[in-house]
Amino acid sequence: MTAKIKDQPDFHADVSISVHRGARWEIRAIHAAQTGNPADQRELKFYVPLDLSEPAAEKTYALHISSAEDEAMATYSAPPSLALSREGTLTVRYCASQGTMIGSFAFMGVSSPCDHRYLVSEGHFTLAGLS
Numbered sequence: 001m002t003a004k005i006k007d008q009p010d011f012h013a014d015v016s017i018s019v020h021r022g023a024r025w026e027i028r029a030i031h032a033a034q035t036g037n038p039a040d041q042r043e044l045k046f047y048v049p050l051d052l053s054e055p056a057a058e059k060t061y062a063l064h065i066s067s068a069e070d071e072a073m074a075t076y077s078a079p080p081s082l083a084l085s086r087e088g089t090l091t092v093r094y095c096a097s098q099g100t101m102i103g104s105f106a107f108m109g110v111s112s113p114c115d116h117r118y119l120v121s122e123g124h125f126t127l128a129g130l131s
Contacts, residue, residue, distance in 0.1 A: 001029040001044060003105070003123035008078065011042060011120075019101070019127055023069045024049055027101075029125070043077040044120070046090060046105070056095035063088040063107045076109045076118050083109030083118045099130040 001013040013029035020026045025048040033040030049070050052059060061072035063085035074085040088107025094100070105123040110116070 001123070001125040003044065004121045005042075005076070005078075006119035006121070008042075008118075011044060011123075013044075013125075017125070017127065019130060021050070024072075025052075025101075027103075027125070027127070040079055042079075043075075044123070045075045045077075046103075047073045048090065048092060052092060052094035052101075056093050056098075058091060058093045060089055060091045063090055063105070074105065074107050074109065074120075076120055078118070081111035081114065081116055081118075083111040083116070085109050088120070094130075096130075099128060101125075101127040101130055 001017055003011040005011055011031050013031060017029045027046040029044045031042040049072060063072055063074045064087060065084045066073050072090050076083045085107045086109060090103060090105040092101060092103040103125050106121045109118045
């Protein structure tokens with residue numbers, strides 16, 4: 001997974017990407033810190049509804065703060081901040097028969113408690129081996 005983060009180094013998931021299918025898909029990617037300290041790593045996480053289906057049609061979701069199972073949400077963590085998506089989109093193509101998911105995204109997130117805005121753009125991911 002890669003993305004551009006305004007006023008920060010580009011994001012490259014160079015440690016791990018995990019996918020979990022529960023009430024929603026949860027996609028989590030970690031960018032390791034140059035310090036080597038796990039507490040300094042950055043993270044992108046997406047919560048995606050399970051309504052993706054065959055044939056592998058592309059679906060676009062609005063990204064905003066929501067815990068509803070039928071809505072999508074994104075988070076960006078750059079310690080000590082955690083930003084929740086306020087606006088943006090995630091476009092996903094899921095092919096269950098091949099176990100692949102391809103996506104692109106851009107969103108604006110606001111951190112709590114400092115209300116710092118993070119602009120995430122030109123995001124892409126390709127996942128394989130999904131079941």
